[in-house]
Amino acid sequence: MKAKELRDLIDFIAQSGLAEVNIETEEFKISVKRHSEAPVVQSSVPVPLPPAPQPQVAVPNPAPQTQAPATEAPTAEPKSNKKLxxxxxxxxxxxxxxxxxxxxxxxxxxxxxxxxxxxxxxxxxxxxxxxxxxxxxxxxxxxxxxxxxxxxxxxxxxxxxxx
Structure with missing residues (x-):
């Protein structure tokens, strides 16, 4: 997938209001998720890319979200020293x-x-x-x-x- 096609895909997703899109073909797999206003792009390519330099679209990952505590009361540290x-x-x-x-x-x-x-x-x-x-x-x-x-x-x- 070329950089222009990737940008067009991101623009389309942004305009459509979709929160998440996953596309997988024989050549590549791409997952685009929207958190707030900035889309996050993750892709993995199982085949080697051609040696020619390719422009890449880099979208920074949003700051990690903090997990809310589970609904159960917090538990004390386990008494044993076993690895969890x-x-x-x-x-x-x-x-x-x-x-x-x-x-x-x-x-x-x-x-x-x-x-x-x-x-x-x-x-x-x-x-x-x-x-x-x-x-x-x-x-x-x-x-x-x-x-x-x-x-x-x-x-x-x-x-x-x-x-």
Missing amino acids: LEIKSPMIGTFYRAPNPDAEPFVKVGDIVKKGQVVCIIEAMKLFNEIESEVEGRIVEVLVENASPVEYDQPLFLVEPLS
Whole structure:
């Protein structure tokens, strides 16, 4: 994709009012998100670029947003000195702790989780994806507020491994 095409795409998204656009072809993958008034452009190209210099559109990332505390009361530091494990988001989307607004959360602080156990849901493009734990242990902290946007590889939970 040429720089002019990229600028035209960003202008189109800005005028359309869309908050997020993802485009993927065999040659490239591009994700454009709008936070406030400045669009953020992320792209990854799996094939090498030609050696000729190409103009690039650089859009600075907005300042990182601070996470609001989880709805549960803060917990004291774990008593053991074990290294805490993270359950991370495998995708970009919206984080939900429960299957529906009236239901209990999948897991709470203090719960024991096993590998393969559903710990949350991430909505991406109108699809609800159950996220399963890849670690075993006790939930020490929920790092994301319910119904918050999450990024790929963002930590969602801290887990203390069992013995």
